[in-house]
Amino acid sequence: MTGPVQFIQGEWVAGEGHTFVSLDPAKNQQVWQGAAASVAQVNAAVAAARAAQYNWSLQSFDERLAIVKAFGEQLAAKKEVLAGCIAEETGKPLWETRTEVAAMIGKIDISVRAYQERTGTKENPMPQGKAFVRHKPHGVVAVFGPYNFPGHLPNGHIVPALLAGNTVLFKPSELTPKVAELTVKLWQQAGLPAGVLNLLQGEVETGKALASHDDIDGLFFTGSSRTGHILHQQFAGRPEKILALEMGGNNPLLVQDVADIDAAVHDIVQSAFISAGQRCTCARKLFLPANEQGDRILARLLDVAANIKVGLYDDEQQPFMGSMISVAAAKGMLAVQDELQKLGGRSLLTMKHLKPDTALVSPGIIDCTDIQDFPDDEHFGPLLKVFRFTDFDAAIDAANRTSFGLSAGLLSDSAELYEHFFRRIRAGIVNWNRPITGASSAAPFGGIGKSGNHRASAYYAADYCAYPVASVELDRVQLPEQLSPGLKF
Numbered sequence: 001m002t003g004p005v006q007f008i009q010g011e012w013v014a015g016e017g018h019t020f021v022s023l024d025p026a027k028n029q030q031v032w033q034g035a036a037a038s039v040a041q042v043n044a045a046v047a048a049a050r051a052a053q054y055n056w057s058l059q060s061f062d063e064r065l066a067i068v069k070a071f072g073e074q075l076a077a078k079k080e081v082l083a084g085c086i087a088e089e090t091g092k093p094l095w096e097t098r099t100e101v102a103a104m105i106g107k108i109d110i111s112v113r114a115y116q117e118r119t120g121t122k123e124n125p126m127p128q129g130k131a132f133v134r135h136k137p138h139g140v141v142a143v144f145g146p147y148n149f150p151g152h153l154p155n156g157h158i159v160p161a162l163l164a165g166n167t168v169l170f171k172p173s174e175l176t177p178k179v180a181e182l183t184v185k186l187w188q189q190a191g192l193p194a195g196v197l198n199l200l201q202g203e204v205e206t207g208k209a210l211a212s213h214d215d216i217d218g219l220f221f222t223g224s225s226r227t228g229h230i231l232h233q234q235f236a237g238r239p240e241k242i243l244a245l246e247m248g249g250n251n252p253l254l255v256q257d258v259a260d261i262d263a264a265v266h267d268i269v270q271s272a273f274i275s276a277g278q279r280c281t282c283a284r285k286l287f288l289p290a291n292e293q294g295d296r297i298l299a300r301l302l303d304v305a306a307n308i309k310v311g312l313y314d315d316e317q318q319p320f321m322g323s324m325i326s327v328a329a330a331k332g333m334l335a336v337q338d339e340l341q342k343l344g345g346r347s348l349l350t351m352k353h354l355k356p357d358t359a360l361v362s363p364g365i366i367d368c369t370d371i372q373d374f375p376d377d378e379h380f381g382p383l384l385k386v387f388r389f390t391d392f393d394a395a396i397d398a399a400n401r402t403s404f405g406l407s408a409g410l411l412s413d414s415a416e417l418y419e420h421f422f423r424r425i426r427a428g429i430v431n432w433n434r435p436i437t438g439a440s441s442a443a444p445f446g447g448i449g450k451s452g453n454h455r456a457s458a459y460y461a462a463d464y465c466a467y468p469v470a471s472v473e474l475d476r477v478q479l480p481e482q483l484s485p486g487l488k489f
C-alpha cells in the first residue's frame, strides 16, 4: 500500500494502479513512490472537475484571481523547498531551478495581463445598443506536463486555464511526480475549491485514460512530438475539443561575421548546453562558416565546452550543467553519439558518462558536415552537431531542412544579414545575437511543423483557455430604426 498521491475532489487518496517510483538521477536515490491512478480514479476526477466547473466559472475574475494570487504567495513562501524538489527530481542545478520557480511566480501577473488583453471583454457602440466580445472557458481541461520543467511548464497551462474559469485535470510526467505533488499542495493551501484542480499521477496508461476520456473539453500538452502526434490522432474527428500541443524541436543556430568570438561562444553554450541540453529550444545544429573565423569560433567553443562544470545540483560551487533526467536518457544520448559517428560524424568533444548509475554526462560536440541524409530527430541532451558551410543561403536551406520549427538563431554583427535570415528561416522563435533558449513568458511561445499545432503558449496561452462569444445587445425589445424592405409595422 502506497501513500495518498492522487488529488481528486479535494482529497488526497492512494492510487489504485500499479506502483511506480521517481529517482534522483544525479544520486541514484529513490525520492518518491506511489501508485498510479486507475481508470476508475480518472473517471472520478473528471466527474469532480465537471461538477466543480460551473460554480468556478460563475465566480468573478477577481475572485478566481484572489486564489491564484494566494497560490503565488505560497510559491514565494516555499520557493526554496520547491527549487530543491525540482533539483532533486530532475538533476538540474539549484541556481537554475530557482529561476524555474521565479518563472512560475512571474507567470501569474503575465497571465492576468494576457487574459485581459487577449481574451477580456471588448465593447463597441452600435447605432442601437452595443456589441460585445466576451470570453468563456471551455470547461474541463486536461494538462499534460513534461519532465524538463516540471513546475514552470504545467503551470503555464494551469494558471491561465484556471483564471479563465476552466477546471483542470493535471497529469504530470511520471519522472517528476514529487514536484507535481508539492505544487498541487500549494494550490490546496491557496484555498482552491474541491474539484477545480485534480492531480492524476501515473504513467502512459493513466495518460491514455485521461486523454481518451469523453468528458474532457480540451487537452493542453507539453512534451515530445511523438506523444503529441499520438494525441492528435486520438483527437481526430473531435473538432469540438480543443487541443494545444507544445512539442519538440531540431533547432539551428547560424554564425556569420562576428567580431566578439567569446560573446558568440557564450551564446552557443547557453543555447546548446543549458539544462544539460534538455530544453525544447536548445540548439541542436550549429552552422559555422568553413573559414578562418569559423575555425577560431570552433576552437574557442571546444575549449569552453570542455571546461563546463558538470556536477550535482546541490554542489556548493554550482555546476553549469547538472545531470540528465535518467540513466536511460543519458545512455540514449551516448547511443546517438555512437550512431552519428557510424554515419560519418567526427567527435570533436566526446560526450562521456561521468559516473555509472547516474545520469551525469559531459557535453559533446560532433562535426556532422559529411553525413549524408542527416536524421531529422530531436536529440534531447547535451550533444551539439556542427555543420560547416561555404554559402550562407545554403546553410539557411539546410537549417530549414527539418520537419520541426521551434527556435532558430543568428549570431552576426550584420543587421542586413539578420533581415535576410529572418525572412527565410522557418521557426516560431527567431533570435539575433541572443541564445535561442530562455524564451520570455511575456511573448507567445510555439513552433511550426512538428513542434506544435498553431496554438502558441506562454503569453498566447490565454487564447486556447477560452472561446470568444460575440453578442449584440439592447436593453429592451424595440423596432429597428430601419425596417427591411417589404415589412410593415
Ligand SMILES: NC(=O)c1ccc[n+]([C@@H]2O[C@H](COP(=O)([O-])OP(=O)(O)OC[C@H]3O[C@@H](n4cnc5c(N)ncnc54)[C@H](O)[C@@H]3O)[C@@H](O)[C@H]2O)c1
Pocket (backbone or CB within 6 Å): 144, 145, 146, 147, 148, 149, 153, 171, 172, 173, 174, 202, 203, 204, 207, 208, 211, 222, 223, 224, 225, 226, 227, 228, 230, 246, 247, 248, 249, 279, 280, 281, 378, 380, 406, 451, 457
Ligand atoms: N514546445 C514546448 O513548449 C516544450 C517544452 C518542454 C518540453 N518539450 C518537449 O518535451 C519532450 C520532453 O518531455 P517528455 O519526455 O516528458 O515528453 P513525453 O511526450 O514523453 O511526455 C509528456 C507527457 O505525456 C504523457 N504521455 C506519454 N505518452 C502518452 C500517451 N501515449 N498518451 C497520453 N499521455 C502520454 C507523459 O506521461 C507526460 O505526462 C521533448 O521532446 C521536448 O522538446 C516541449
Ligand SMILES: O=CCC[C@H](NC(=O)CCC(=O)O)C(=O)O
Pocket (backbone or CB within 6 Å): 148, 149, 153, 156, 278, 279, 280, 281, 436, 437, 438, 439, 440, 441, 442, 445, 457, 458, 459
Ligand atoms: O523546454 C522547453 C521550454 C524552454 C523555455 N521556454 C519557456 O520557458 C517559454 C516561456 C513560457 O512558457 O512561459 C526556454 O526557452 O528556455
